[in-house]
Amino acid sequence: MAFDGFDFDKEKDFSTWYSEVVKRAELCDLRYNVKGFVVFRPWCVMSFKKMYAAFEKELEASGHRPALFPALVPEENFLKEKEHVEGFAPDLFWVTEVAGNKLGERLAMRPTSETAMYKMYSLWIQGLSDLPLKIYQSCQVWRCETKATRPFIRSREFHWIEAHDVFATMEEAEAQVRTDMETTERVMHLQFGVPFIYFKRPEWDKFPGAVETFGADSLMPDGKTIQQPSTHLLGQNFAKAFDVSFLNSKGEREFGWQTCYGPAISRIYASVISVHGDNKGLVLPFDLAPVQVVVIPVQKKGLEEKIVAKAKAVAASLRGRGFSVECDCSTSTPGFKYNYWELRGVPLRVEVGAREMESGEFVVARRDTGEKEKVKEMELPARLNGLGVAISDNLRLKADAWFAKQLHCASSMEELAKALDKGGFVKVPLCSVKMDGKACAEKIKAETVGDVRGTRFGGKDKPVHSAVCVACGKPADEVVFVARQY
């Protein structure tokens, strides 16, 4: 008997596991003929929409309003902020010709929208009554990545939300940065079950144009880190470049204090499927699953019509209770259907066969643990709800437990290299996270392939008295986290 099933080992060979799950669960089609651009298929986009909704709800609760800005940015806008243009210029897609005519001024496809939005903010903001201004947009951006592209993890077009805020004071802007980090915690960790650490990036690794950058770093199953939502304190750098200013309470013209925050939905999805998936395929948190409950009729000769009718009735009734439900009435055998829906990560399965017709109790199977139980028809909605919560909780707790074991320490280059081979974050003493520490970070990169991710936000990681920088041997001012990076 030919076995064409999903049979890949996430722990032993994550790279193959990831490629196969993306292909077999029909998440992406890589055959589109523009390099670095992929087609997102319904099964992942249905989850995307739920993820967008979760972030948008949080953003609106913290005072943001939605807007949509143009995808094209005139070159003139780009040139205004020096660090920004240097940071992004190498990766831009340019529109140079329109309807057969060469353009006098090139138009960039936005790699991020500061330069589109702040042009307008300058017009919109006059005085204190216009502040704070808090706007987000859910959109695509384009960066011509030269590193190897991988679906969801890194592509030349990606889908995200970007929130851009302007405040009258630095203190308010700093508070917003903390709010953004809390949003990430509430959504990505508590709802999606993806653990992470917020790092304050070293001086040399800030967002181009930012005063401070905080990046949420998660981990993939192979122990490499992946940057997730980052939030940036922009200070007045962009405000000065784009003349985003207001009359303050003293009647003086003052530049606005800005922040921006960017959760990349497609990238977070990469973490969700990688962290929770297992060797049967996807495992999805209950609230992100495109289909939460699949009803599988198990046929028996002579009872075909009754069983299908019952299965459809159960599905319809559950749909009426707010579940997203699929009833798989195809002619495949039950075993085929179990595997099919497990590969796609559907959290709960309800079986409807002759036994259920007889007893009025349904076999319910949960995807995360594989456990089966019998549930009376009347109790089905309540029990499925309970199991849904239990699945999401279980996934988060399992991920947290695994994540907690990925933190290591080292006090020398040799220890660091060894620790990095095991995967995860390694805490090491470093002389400085100001620009004068950059050479040491580069040395670490060259000798261990590890990236200095920064200092843990809100952490109490202080070097001991005698600690010295792992790279240069000078007294260490900081404890930084190092990891290999996607």
Next chain:
RNA sequence: GGGGAGGUGGGCCAACCUGGCUAUGCUUUCAGCUUUGGGAGCUGAAGAUCCGAGUUCAAAUCUCGGCCUCCCCA
């Protein structure tokens, strides 16, 4: 940035080195029969040599160019 590998029906592959008949097998899809509690079986059908040029009586196969993809390392 550096190094590999590759492109044949929707998917995976054989044939390529050594040019030659109706392009192999599995899977998929469709029709029919049959079956269904962890990837069933039978019969029939549909569907392919990346693009361009060259060599040749003859190109999936050889040569050159282009496009595209994947993997590994920095």
